[in-house]
Amino acid sequence: MSGSRSAKDFFRPLAVGAPSPLTEIPARPSRAIHFFDPSNPKMAAKVPDLVSTVDVLLGNLEDAVKADNKLAAREGLVQIAQDTDFGPTQLWTRINSLDSPWVLDDLTTLVPAIGHKLDVIMVPKVQGAEDIHYVDRLLAQLEAKADLERPILVHAILETARGVANVEEICGASPRMQGISLGPADLAADRRMKTTRVGGGHPGYLVRQDPNPDQPAAVRQTYQQDLWHYTIARMVDACAMHGIYPYYGPFGDIADVTACEDQFRNAFLLGCVGTWSLHPKQIEIANRVFSPSVEDIAHARRVVAAMGDGTGAVMLDGKMEDDASLKQCLVMVELAEQLAAIDPALKAQYDAIEVPSE
Ligand SMILES: CC(C)(COP(=O)(O)OP(=O)(O)OC[C@H]1O[C@@H](n2cnc3c(N)ncnc32)[C@H](O)[C@@H]1OP(=O)(O)O)[C@@H](O)C(=O)NCCC(=O)NCCSC(=O)C[C@](C)(O)C(=O)O
Numbered sequence: 001m002s003g004s005r006s007a008k009d010f011f012r013p014l015a016v017g018a019p020s021p022l023t024e025i026p027a028r029p030s031r032a033i034h035f036f037d038p039s040n041p042k043m044a045a046k047v048p049d050l051v052s053t054v055d056v057l058l059g060n061l062e063d064a065v066k067a068d069n070k071l072a073a074r075e076g077l078v079q080i081a082q083d084t085d086f087g088p089t090q091l092w093t094r095i096n097s098l099d100s101p102w103v104l105d106d107l108t109t110l111v112p113a114i115g116h117k118l119d120v121i122m123v124p125k126v127q128g129a130e131d132i133h134y135v136d137r138l139l140a141q142l143e144a145k146a147d148l149e150r151p152i153l154v155h156a157i158l159e160t161a162r163g164v165a166n167v168e169e170i171c172g173a174s175p176r177m178q179g180i181s182l183g184p185a186d187l188a189a190d191r192r193m194k195t196t197r198v199g200g201g202h203p204g205y206l207v208r209q210d211p212n213p214d215q216p217a218a219v220r221q222t223y224q225q226d227l228w229h230y231t232i233a234r235m236v237d238a239c240a241m242h243g244i245y246p247y248y249g250p251f252g253d254i255a256d257v258t259a260c261e262d263q264f265r266n267a268f269l270l271g272c273v274g275t276w277s278l279h280p281k282q283i284e285i286a287n288r289v290f291s292p293s294v295e296d297i298a299h300a301r302r303v304v305a306a307m308g309d310g311t312g313a314v315m316l317d318g319k320m321e322d323d324a325s326l327k328q329c330l331v332m333v334e335l336a337e338q339l340a341a342i343d344p345a346l347k348a349q350y351d352a353i354e355v356p357s358e
């Protein structure tokens with residue numbers, strides 16, 4: 001909750017006639033947030049075919065869209081939103097940063113034109129709660145003017161050192177806060193990290209096996225470490241504390257599908273609900289990685305069945321299961337149910353699982 005607003009005011013609209021804020025952020029599937037540049041005719045032409053393959057389509061207006069194309073991207077997004085039936089797929093946008101000359105027109109154009117279709121607005125380079133407060137109030141004014149019936153949610157990108165230092169207050173700055181994504185490229189630059197990649201690891205960031213005193217000349221094994229572990233873990237805790245959702249972010253080496261899958265899976269295991277896809281071939285990877293495996297769901301359902309009223313301890317395959325491991329299993333089972341509701345192929349796989357009676 002924001003320190004500057006009292007508890008009773010936190011869920012009141014910030015403009016007369018604006019829709020009431022949500023008291024809970026819906027857990028809608030968002031395994032892949034697929035980025036496209038609405039000013040790129042080839043990408044825009046692919047949107048209708050992508051709709052049924054992805055949980056979130058995001059019209060990107062910020063970095064990766066050339067300055068000369070900013071207007072075309074904004075207008076292209078309006079056109080695409082008006083012309084496309086998105087079904088259960090969400091429509092998000094990434095607006096330009098708050099210190100840019102484009103962001104005001106982004107918001108004042110998009111909300112009246114397509115606010116009823118926009119689920120979430122992603123705000124880049126968020127530094128602190130004050131950035132969210134600015135967007136929050138402006139959105140309320142625009143929503144009131146446009147007679148919108150539900151609030152547009154806000155997602156922040158964590159891509160400055162100050163943003164990371166303030167991540168807890170950012171998550172709690174507004175009832176609109178839906179989630180946070182890692183922005184590894186801007187964050188690396190802002191922190192003066194010595195990396196040049198968009199996400200992923202670095203071969204120099206490693207730990208090395210101790211020397212063997214009996215074989216001092218023997219090759220010592222090295223293990224590459226995850227550069228993003230600290231930031232992702234911090235982001236996950238801040239999001240969980242505020243009931244909002246953490247996401248990995250971009251993996252820029254489009255050709256390296258193996259390392260992309262590994263980075264996505266690390267984020268999934270640490271608590272993230274999804275990631276970005278920058279290229280159509282990353283959608284399948286994200287959908288697969290951010291859906292619990294059939295084996296995990298089979299195990300989770302076994303534990304749920306064996307734990308009866310959910311208290312006490314039992315042995316399954318030589319392992320202790322108790323109230324806490326049951327809660328871990330329920331996280332998986334609930335996620336599987338949410339995903340099955342929108343993904344018939346996944347539903348068929350989960351439905352085919354047989355739970356043995358213990
Ligand atoms: C990487 C690029 C240049 C390779 O684009 P390409 O055309 O060279 O690739 P391709 O393999 O030849 O593409 C095959 C076909 O797929 C199309 N295509 C390709 N990508 C897409 C797409 N996303 N959506 C829809 N269609 C797509 C492409 O147009 C082409 O169509 P065609 O068969 O008709 O010729 C291209 O994929 C791209 O521009 N992707 C989006 C990049 C982007 O949004 N970047 C910003 C997010 S990351 C970021 O901002 C950092 C962050 C968080 O801020 C921070 O860490 O700080």
Ligand SMILES: [Mg+2]
Nearest residue numbers: 063159183186
């Ligand atoms: Mg960035």
